[in-house]
Amino acid sequence: MPRTAATPIAVAKESMVTPGSIQSATNTAKELTTSRERRPGFCLMCGIFTTRKVHKMKTTSALSVVALGVLLFFSSCQQSETVPTATSVEPEKIFGDTSVRVELFNDPHSYSTTESVVSRLYWEADVDFEKQIIRATARWALGGESIGDSIVFDTKDLKIKQVNVSGLPAKWHLGKSDELLGTPLVVMLEEGDKEVVINYETTEKAEALQWYPAELTQGKRMPFLFTQSQAILARTWVPCQDRPGVRFTYEAKVKVPKGMLALMSASNPTQKSDDGVYEFSMPQPIPSYLLALGAGDLAFIELGERSGVYAEPEMVRNAAFEFSQTEDMISRAEYLYGPYYWGRYDMLVLPPSFPFGGMENPRLTFLTPTVIVGDMSLTSLIAHELAHSWSGNLVTNATWNDFWLNEGFTVYFEMRIMEAVYGPDFADMLEALSYDDLQRELAVMLEEDPEATILKQDLEGKNPDDAVTAIAYDKGFHFLKLCEQTVGRERWDAFLKAYFDTYKFQTMITESFLQELAGLLTQEEWNKIGVNEWVYGKGLPTNCPFPASNRFYIVDEAVKMLLGVSPEDPDAKSMVYLEQDITIRWTTHEWLRYIRGLEAGGATVGHYRLADANYGFTASPNPEIVAAWYTAILKTDFEGFDPQKYEEKVESFLMSVGRRKFIVPMYASMLEGDEKRQAWAKEIYAKARPSYHPLSQSTLDQLFAEHE
Numbered sequence: 030m031p032r033t034a035a036t037p038i039a040v041a042k043e044s045m046v047t048p049g050s051i052q053s054a055t056n057t058a059k060e061l062t063t064s065r066e067r068r069p070g071f072c073l074m075c076g077i078f079t080t081r082k083v084h085k086m087k088t089t090s091a092l093s094v095v096a097l098g099v100l101l102f103f104s105s106c107q108q109s110e111t112v113p114t115a116t117s118v119e120p121e122k123i124f125g126d127t128s129v130r131v132e133l134f135n136d137p138h139s140y141s142t143t144e145s146v147v148s149r150l151y152w153e154a155d156v157d158f159e160k161q162i163i164r165a166t167a168r169w170a171l172g173g174e175s176i177g178d179s180i181v182f183d184t185k186d187l188k189i190k191q192v193n194v195s196g197l198p199a200k201w202h203l204g205k206s207d208e209l210l211g212t213p214l215v216v217m218l219e220e221g222d223k224e225v226v227i228n229y230e231t232t233e234k235a236e237a238l239q240w241y242p243a244e245l246t247q248g249k250r251m252p253f254l255f256t257q258s259q260a261i262l263a264r265t266w267v268p269c270q271d272r273p274g275v276r277f278t279y280e281a282k283v284k285v286p287k288g289m290l291a292l293m294s295a296s297n298p299t300q301k302s303d304d305g306v307y308e309f310s311m312p313q314p315i316p317s318y319l320l321a322l323g324a325g326d327l328a329f330i331e332l333g334e335r336s337g338v339y340a341e342p343e344m345v346r347n348a349a350f351e352f353s354q355t356e357d358m359i360s361r362a363e364y365l366y367g368p369y370y371w372g373r374y375d376m377l378v379l380p381p382s383f384p385f386g387g388m389e390n391p392r393l394t395f396l397t398p399t400v401i402v403g404d405m406s407l408t409s410l411i412a413h414e415l416a417h418s419w420s421g422n423l424v425t426n427a428t429w430n431d432f433w434l435n436e437g438f439t440v441y442f443e444m445r446i447m448e449a450v451y452g453p454d455f456a457d458m459l460e461a462l463s464y465d466d467l468q469r470e471l472a473v474m475l476e477e478d479p480e481a482t483i484l485k486q487d488l489e490g491k492n493p494d495d496a497v498t499a500i501a502y503d504k505g506f507h508f509l510k511l512c513e514q515t516v517g518r519e520r521w522d523a524f525l526k527a528y529f530d531t532y533k534f535q536t537m538i539t540e541s542f543l544q545e546l547a548g549l550l551t552q553e554e555w556n557k558i559g560v561n562e563w564v565y566g567k568g569l570p571t572n573c574p575f576p577a578s579n580r581f582y583i584v585d586e587a588v589k590m591l592l593g594v595s596p597e598d599p600d601a602k603s604m605v606y607l608e609q610d611i612t613i614r615w616t617t618h619e620w621l622r623y624i625r626g627l628e629a630g631g632a633t634v635g636h637y638r639l640a641d642a643n644y645g646f647t648a649s650p651n652p653e654i655v656a657a658w659y660t661a662i663l664k665t666d667f668e669g670f671d672p673q674k675y676e677e678k679v680e681s682f683l684m685s686v687g688r689r690k691f692i693v694p695m696y697a698s699m700l701e702g703d704e705k706r707q708a709w710a711k712e713i714y715a716k717a718r719p720s721y722h723p724l725s726q727s728t729l730d731q732l733f734a735e736h737e
């Protein structure tokens with residue numbers, strides 16, 4: 030697939046840099062900030078409020094000043110191109126003396142204002158599996174020095190029953206509702222008020238909650254409940270200031286039916302209680318999108334000193350085997366980028382309807398069961414969610430516009446952990462797959478929505494879920510990889526370690542990160558990378574690192590060999606068969622590369638049949654492999670297959686797995702087919718939809734609507 034050419038505008042800008050222009054750019058930046066409220070601690074240069082600590086890691090070399098000038102120059106240039114810049118981020122307020130630091134940026138996805146903010150939550154909840162609702166009280170302590178006349182919470186589809194302030198019924202009202210953002214809850218305050226108590230119930234519409242019926246669980250004894258708050262769904266189960274810029278600590282007391290275990294993104298029990306009541310504490314401040322709850326028939330196995338796994342009893346042993354390298358990953362991660370700040374790192378295996386691979390809920394990563402394949406080959410997912418304990422949970426994207434800071438850094442860190450634990454050859458495969466994903470998605474996105482290929486997004490009026498693309502993850506990763514290659518690992522690792530330390534428990538905007546980067550890079554390095562083009566330009570710059578993989582070299586040869594034969598040749602099957610002594614060492618990744626190679630090389634149904642006859646993809650127990658396989662096959666005229674067997678398998682997969690990464694491409698392939706195939710897709714979706722998570726439902730509803 031051809032690489033995208035560098036955007037001409039970005040190239041022209043780089044060649045325009047002169048010392049004079051840097052000076053005038055600095056002035057422009059100053060002018061742009063004069064109309065703002067100024068207080069001690071406000072940083073004129075980066076346009077955000079900071080604490081004393083913020084500039085600690087900066088070097089003051091002449092070069093870094095020049096580099097910063099370059100950044101400011103670009104930022105001011107971009108004003109006219111409507112690219113968000115450092116100065117377009119409105120800082121609003123910072124509160125002093127609380128253990129919770131608050132940095133509020135204009136967040137287009139929250140109604141909460143900067144007038145008053147929360148700092149601590151005490152949540153008491155009764156989980157009613159029969160009615161499928163949670164009845165709860167959220168007791169919010171207010172934080173900071175200045176508390177205004179009112180406080181605004183985000184809610185969505187909640188039934189608010191009563192609101193008290195400082196022990197007395199409060200004046201409150203619900204504002205106008207919005208389909209995406211929900212409904213603001215405005216509570217009036219008086220001087221000296223310290224606490225708001227909201228008594229409420231969730232409703233059947235709560236998008237963060239999935240109530241999973243007992244029949245569909247492994248043990249079929251008890252139902253299962255799990256939440257998914259990221260990005261803006263915490264408000265559907267807890268009234269909160271639902272923006273990553275507000276952090277709070279929390280405690281909770283949760284009642285579930287007897288015989289169930291309840292877990293949160295907090296300190297957790299390892300055994301069931303007699304009465305179904307559990308208490309939790311999260312002493313480190315977190316943003317609302319990391320609030321999480323899971324409950325079901327769960328057992329626990331300790332993996333190491335500070336890690337363990339929860340899963341249904343039927344699955345917990347396999348899970349413990351699959352994730353047995355977790356403790357090693359934690360140590361390697363700490364060695365790379367500094368201490369793990371969250372105490373324990375446990376994991377909860379969810380039902381197969383979980384729409385994601387994993388979710389980095391602090392102290393308790395949520396995981397899809399589809400990575401439990403028996404050979405530990407898919408544990409890069411653990412490395413990824415663990416890495417979020419630094420990038421994301423410790424240093425958090427300030428708004429969803431900066432989502433690449435969470436995910437791009439995390440993919441980079443994930444690769445480093447995988448390299449440390451499994452060796453460079455393994456990490457090379459992951460990087461090559463990331464590069465492939467990026468190219469595949471870019472090709473479509475550049476046609477359909479080129480703006481979406483920019484790292485720094487402007488998501489006002491859009492669902493932040495739309496930004497969950499290969500751009501934030503894989504373009505972000507390749508940019509950071511290029512930075513690493515340019516400065517060398519030693520400097521890069523020291524930089525990242527200091528970055529996580531300096532900004533721990535704080536938020537980060539793209540521009541502040543670039544300012545730090547300007548402190549690391551020489552001007553020559555800055556220009557060589559083309560930082561600005563990477564962050565604010567569309568597509569993929571031509572200097573994107575190209576990951577080569579030795580292990581994939583062999584796979585690619587095998588693909589060529591298969592595509593080179595005529596499937597009608599009676600000897601074809603044995604001609605292309607790869608001996609077991611080669612494939613025995615192949616992990617999931619080699620097989621993915623093989624399948625995608627066939628697809629990209631224009632394999633015919635005959636070729637696919639040969640491959641299936643040799644390696645049995647259709648019947649593979651590995652969901653990652655079958656999803657890639659079905660996605661490829663479903664685009665072809667697969668009449669040559671044993672349709673009975675094949676159709677049944679596709680259907681049963683779609684009926685039982687709800688992971689978006691698998692099912693969306695499968696349905697999309699089906700919808701590309703003829704009328705019969707499309708009708709089949711609709712028929713399966715109608716049956717499967719009720720068991721999918723609301724997030725998967727909404728993505729698929731959209732996909733099907735596009736094919737109406």
Ligand code: BES
Pocket residue numbers: 259260384385386387388389409410413414417436494497502690
């Ligand atoms: N935090 C994300 C999942 C997420 C992102 C949920 C945005 C809602 C909104 C998680 O860390 C993630 O990236 N999961 C990936 C893992 C993969 C890249 C290894 C997934 O689920 O596919």
Ligand code: ZN
Pocket residue numbers: 413417435436439
């Ligand atoms: Zn992630």
